[in-house]
Structure formats: C-alpha cells, structure tokens
Amino acid sequence: HLQLTLAIIKPHVMKVPHVLQKIRNLILSNGFYVVQRKSTFMTEEVATTFYAEHRNKFFYNRLVTFMCSGPLEVHILARQDAIKVWRNLMGPTKVYHAQFTAPMSIRGSFGLSDTRNAVHGSDSLESAAREIKIFFPGFSIDRWFLEE
Ligand code: CMP
Secondary structure, X not given: OEEEEEEEEOHHHHOOHHHHHHHHHHHHHOOOEEEEXXXXXXXXXXXXXXXXHHOOOOOHHHHHHHHOOXXXXXXXXXXXXXXXXXXXXXXXXXXXXXXXXXXXXXXXXXXXXXXXXXXXXXXXXXXXXXXXXXXXXXXXXXXXXXXX
C-alpha cells in the first residue's frame, strides 16, 4: 500500500553539496515521490519532542546537540511500503554495521559515526504520522491512506 514516511538529511551532509545531491537522486531513483520538502533547523524544543523516546539514552545530549547544529533537509516521501523501503535504503543505524553489512546504503556510504549517520527515517506508521506533524503541522495527513 501507499505509505508516507518522514526522511531527514542530517547537518553534516548539508555541508557537502554533492553528497546532498546524491541522496536526493537516490530518493527519486528508488521510486519515492517527494510530497513536501523543506530546509529548516531543529530547535532544542523540537528535538526534545522528536527524540522523546531517547531521552534516557547515553547518546541523547550529543544527538540533540548535533541535530540542532545546522540546517536539515526534511522530506515527506510517498511510495509503496515507503517506511520499509526508505529504512533499507538508509541501512543500519550504527556506522560500523552499516559499513560492513550494507556498504552501498546511505549510512554505509555517508555515515561518519553512530550519531552523524547521515539520514533519518520513520520506523513505523505511528512514528511517521507523529514526525510529519512535528515538521509539517499544516500537512493534512488524514487525506492520505496510511496503512500496512
Ligand atoms: P535516528 O535513527 O535518526 O534517530 C535516533 C538517533 O540517535 C539515530 O538516528 C542516531 O543519530 C542516534 N543514535 C542511535 N544510536 C546511537 C548510538 N549508539 N550512539 C550515538 N548515537 C546514536
């Protein structure tokens, strides 16, 4: 079924235009439709909400500091099985795993560390709806068919 997912290109990638362009090209060549796209910053307030499930993790402070350190490019992507397909394209969270088990994935290619892992993608339908609302409060998600 057609799904939406929220994809974020993280600050270290935004500093390298040809890598940013490569990731945009991968989005299109993998059959995603870009429903919305914007460059923006994550404020500490938004980061607190967005990463609420990680607030007790050892990496929380460095994650928030990093994500608020520069501009992001945030996308709402649509595709059949968008959540799973985008997560496959991203590769594993940890850069070591990404480089060894999925070297051609986005994180395997462009991840610098477990924190600076190049891109984000929603992990479930519920997360996608929640995350889209945070970055695109005016977007009417109810008009889209969101199902497994
Ligand atoms: P993402 O999956 O987008 O959202 C949670 C983020 O936390 C993750 O990307 C990484 O940037 C970060 N993260 C996850 N695990 C670790 C870790 N072990 N060490 C540092 N950062 C991490």
